[in-house]
Amino acid sequence: MFDSRSSVDPAPPATLLHTVAIDLGERSYPILIGHGLLDDPQTWGGLPRASTAVVVSNEIVAPLYAARLRAALAPHYARVLEVVLPDGEATKDWATLNRIFDALLAHGCDRKTVLLALGGGVVGDMTGFAAACYMRGVPFVQVPTTLLAQVDSSVGGKTAINHPLGKNMIGAFYQPVRVVCDLAALATLPEREYCAGLAEVIKYGPIHDTVFLDWIEAHIEALRSREPAIVAHAVRRSCEIKAAVVGQDERESGLRAILNFGHTFGHAIEAGLGYGQWLHGEAVGCGMVMAAVLSQRLGLVSPAYVERLTRLVAAAGLPTRAPVLAPDNAARYLSLMRVDKKAEAGEIRFVVVDERGQAYLRAVPDAVVAEVIEACAAGGGDTDAGTLRV
Amino acid sequence: MFDSRSSVDPAPPATLLHTVAIDLGERSYPILIGHGLLDDPQTWGGLPRASTAVVVSNEIVAPLYAARLRAALAPHYARVLEVVLPDGEATKDWATLNRIFDALLAHGCDRKTVLLALGGGVVGDMTGFAAACYMRGVPFVQVPTTLLAQVDSSVGGKTAINHPLGKNMIGAFYQPVRVVCDLAALATLPEREYCAGLAEVIKYGPIHDTVFLDWIEAHIEALRSREPAIVAHAVRRSCEIKAAVVGQDERESGLRAILNFGHTFGHAIEAGLGYGQWLHGEAVGCGMVMAAVLSQRLGLVSPAYVERLTRLVAAAGLPTRAPVLAPDNAARYLSLMRVDKKAEAGEIRFVVVDERGQAYLRAVPDAVVAEVIEACAAGGGDTDAGTLRV
Numbered sequence: 038m039f040d041s042r043s044s045v046d047p048a049p050p051a052t053l054l055h056t057v058a059i060d061l062g063e064r065s066y067p068i069l070i071g072h073g074l075l076d077d078p079q080t081w082g083g084l085p086r087a088s089t090a091v092v093v094s095n096e097i098v099a100p101l102y103a104a105r106l107r108a109a110l111a112p113h114y115a116r117v118l119e120v121v122l123p124d125g126e127a128t129k130d131w132a133t134l135n136r137i138f139d140a141l142l143a144h145g146c147d148r149k150t151v152l153l154a155l156g157g158g159v160v161g162d163m164t165g166f167a168a169a170c171y172m173r174g175v176p177f178v179q180v181p182t183t184l185l186a187q188v189d190s191s192v193g194g195k196t197a198i199n200h201p202l203g204k205n206m207i208g209a210f211y212q213p214v215r216v217v218c219d220l221a222a223l224a225t226l227p228e229r230e231y232c233a234g235l236a237e238v239i240k241y242g243p244i245h246d247t248v249f250l251d252w253i254e255a256h257i258e259a260l261r262s263r264e265p266a267i268v269a270h271a272v273r274r275s276c277e278i279k280a281a282v283v284g285q286d287e288r289e290s291g292l293r294a295i296l297n298f299g300h301t302f303g304h305a306i307e308a309g310l311g312y313g314q315w316l317h318g319e320a321v322g323c324g325m326v327m328a329a330v331l332s333q334r335l336g337l338v339s340p341a342y343v344e345r346l347t348r349l350v351a352a353a354g355l356p357t358r359a360p361v362l363a364p365d366n367a368a369r370y371l372s373l374m375r376v377d378k379k380a381e382a383g384e385i386r387f388v389v390v391d392e393r394g395q396a397y398l399r400a401v402p403d404a405v406v407a408e409v410i411e412a413c414a415a416g417g418g419d420t421d422a423g424t425l426r427v
Numbered sequence: 428m429f430d431s432r433s434s435v436d437p438a439p440p441a442t443l444l445h446t447v448a449i450d451l452g453e454r455s456y457p458i459l460i461g462h463g464l465l466d467d468p469q470t471w472g473g474l475p476r477a478s479t480a481v482v483v484s485n486e487i488v489a490p491l492y493a494a495r496l497r498a499a500l501a502p503h504y505a506r507v508l509e510v511v512l513p514d515g516e517a518t519k520d521w522a523t524l525n526r527i528f529d530a531l532l533a534h535g536c537d538r539k540t541v542l543l544a545l546g547g548g549v550v551g552d553m554t555g556f557a558a559a560c561y562m563r564g565v566p567f568v569q570v571p572t573t574l575l576a577q578v579d580s581s582v583g584g585k586t587a588i589n590h591p592l593g594k595n596m597i598g599a600f601y602q603p604v605r606v607v608c609d610l611a612a613l614a615t616l617p618e619r620e621y622c623a624g625l626a627e628v629i630k631y632g633p634i635h636d637t638v639f640l641d642w643i644e645a646h647i648e649a650l651r652s653r654e655p656a657i658v659a660h661a662v663r664r665s666c667e668i669k670a671a672v673v674g675q676d677e678r679e680s681g682l683r684a685i686l687n688f689g690h691t692f693g694h695a696i697e698a699g700l701g702y703g704q705w706l707h708g709e710a711v712g713c714g715m716v717m718a719a720v721l722s723q724r725l726g727l728v729s730p731a732y733v734e735r736l737t738r739l740v741a742a743a744g745l746p747t748r749a750p751v752l753a754p755d756n757a758a759r760y761l762s763l764m765r766v767d768k769k770a771e772a773g774e775i776r777f778v779v780v781d782e783r784g785q786a787y788l789r790a791v792p793d794a795v796v797a798e799v800i801e802a803c804a805a806g807g808g809d810t811d812a813g814t815l816r817v
Binding site: 131142143145171172173195207380383 | 478521529532533535537538539559560561562563564585586587590593595596597598599600678765766768770772773
């Protein structure tokens with residue numbers, strides 16, 4: 038008898054490579070890292086019981102993975118719904134968030150409903166914040182499909198939307214019940230987005246682990262060409278460092294702020310150009326160079342260190358020259374940075390680093406910051422290195 | 428020498444009558460109950476250190492108390508700002524919430540900024556939710572000026588805004604750092620609002636404390652006329668019961684739901700008539716009568732108990748007859764109740780009581796609920812008792 042199944046290629050078995058634990062007491066959860074996890078029903082066992090799961094994704098990612106994720110969830114839930122959001126940082130606002138609430142309420146979702154964030158940082162931030170607020174809190178799972186989300190934004194429970202006056206100003210610390218990093222999903226990631234993710238990988242070196250920084254430098258070409266074993270190690274080590282930091286300071290009362298290396302400058306770039314002009318990772322890449330220059334001005338690192346980090350950021354395919362913000366560049370940067378969440382009593386605080394892989398939070402006089410901004414400005418000197426590919 | 432101060436009446440000294448502790452581990456806080464607390468700088472000592480405090484109030488309460496509260500806060504903060512919101516449940520939405528965020532960002536408020544909610548339940552719910560979300564969480568203080576807020580909504584950390592498809596659907600469990608109940612503020616409360624607050628006082632009897640229910644019954648006239656010692660006891664005992672319940676179940680995974688006695692019917696009334704038509708307490712008053720009728724149908728209480736509770740609700744100046752909701756009354760109630768946060772998998776769960784002061788969460792067949800709704804409907808029988816004063 039002819040067995041019709043023999044003509045069908047079986048899906049390759051899923052491979053779980055690493056499990057990284059986030060230790061936060063009763064809010065602890067695992068990060069699963071592997072190939073093909075998304076398609077495997079086994080990945081989705083043991084989540085909180087509910088009648089309904091809702092996959093929240095965007096118009097780019099949903100056509101690629103939503104049906105497959107829904108099929109893998111089907112054995113576990115009576116109903117698997119889907120909410121598709123528009124794509125991009127510019128849509129990370131209340132109106133878009135409200136589309137999730139509208140869908141949940143229209144479908145009678147109760148407060149046991151499990152949300153799954155399938156996509157990058159924007160989908161993760163919005164789905165997480167929606168989960169934090171819907172009926173005062175429902176469980177959610179992060180299913181990051183971008184490198185940036187796998188190594189950074191999906192881990193640690195920061196959720197938020199933007200406000201016209203500042204990025205991530207409205208949000209919550211709200212932990213997922215699980216993070217599933219399917220490395221296979223990175224295959225479909227456009228080059229520009231993939232490189233943006235490398236910025237957050239690089240970040241973990243200067244702030245915490247010089248050995249990892251050396252390793253990234255040695256493997257930057259292999260990382261650029263997405264060699265599976267190299268990418269797997271980068272994701273794992275990034276998650277381990279993030280887990281260690283978040284485990285000590287869940288709500289960013291101190292230590293956790295070091296994860297924002299390059300982000301104070303980066304947020305000003307994003308806000309100053311208009312959200313979505315530069316990708317978050319691009320702004321952070323350039324912001325890390327600016328933060329390194331600032332660290333040098335404060336006597337923490339040598340010019341050679343700044344040059345080394347600048348070369349690495351450029352080799353990752355990221356911009357290293359700061360855009361000039363109208364109307365008055367440095368003053369505009371300073372005014373945008375003053376609403377940064379790390380600012381206190383109007384004093385901007387920067388994450389700076391030394392050459393031993395230690396990071397510090399420092400208030401810096403405006404005049405010094407202004408010098409750094411002008412020194413890093415595009416067109417202000419060596420313009421061939423790391424100009425933005427767009 | 429003439430002392431100009433001698434002609435000025437000194438403010439009567441503030442009297443702290445009771446302190447009720449909410450025991451929630453690291454999120455524990457005290458409820459201070461007394462006369463004149465709002466005006467006394469001592470009341471505001473020992474709060475989290477910050478450069479800025481922001482009093483959030485509404486257009487009714489702000490002219491009465493905001494200047495006095497700001498004066499009492501002035502010794503503790505370099506800057507005391509004020510945000511005045513429109514009044515009423517109909518404004519408990521995202522647009523109004525966003526006015527708080529706009530003000531905080533426009534004034535460069537950082538994540539140490541302390542918010543103070545000066546007003547009733549709507550101001551408390553919105554200020555608390557704003558505090559939960561602003562920069563992922565800033566400290567806040569509840570300064571309830573209505574009876575309802577003092578005995579119920581300001582205590583326990585439930586914060587939320589409404590969604591067109593349901594009341595309090597978007598929110599957070601977020602505890603204040605202190606609750607200050609100034610009984611003197613009740614003097615300016617309009618009769619209708621004061622009576623609405625009595626609904627939440629009455630609630631604590633059936634669900635938890637028959638001795639307190641007897642006491643309320645014996646003192647309902649003194650409560651109506653706002654005798655200070657009687658009001659003080661009612662506020663204290665209500666807060667004690669709420670503290671005991673919340674201390675055991677902060678996030679309403681079980682027990683805490685009993686505090687919603689009368690609220691499932693009540694929310695349907697509010698949503699069905701349009702938010703703001705009936706006050707929340709009025710809807711809860713009527714909802715408690717409906718829940719008592721339901722308890723009777725389930726064999727938990729006698730007809731005499733239902734009659735007793737109905738008389739008490741009426742004596743508190745509250746409606747006891749349910750409004751008929753277009754187009755199909757019971758079906759409309761059921762559809763509105765199905766999105767209640769206590770519903771699970773489409774099953775509405777009601778808080779019902781027995782005569783020993785015990786409450787239970789029960790799923791009830793739609794047909795039984797529909798009978799109760801029709802039996803309680805205005806115009807469906809004894810219409811002279813407890814018609815709504817408007």
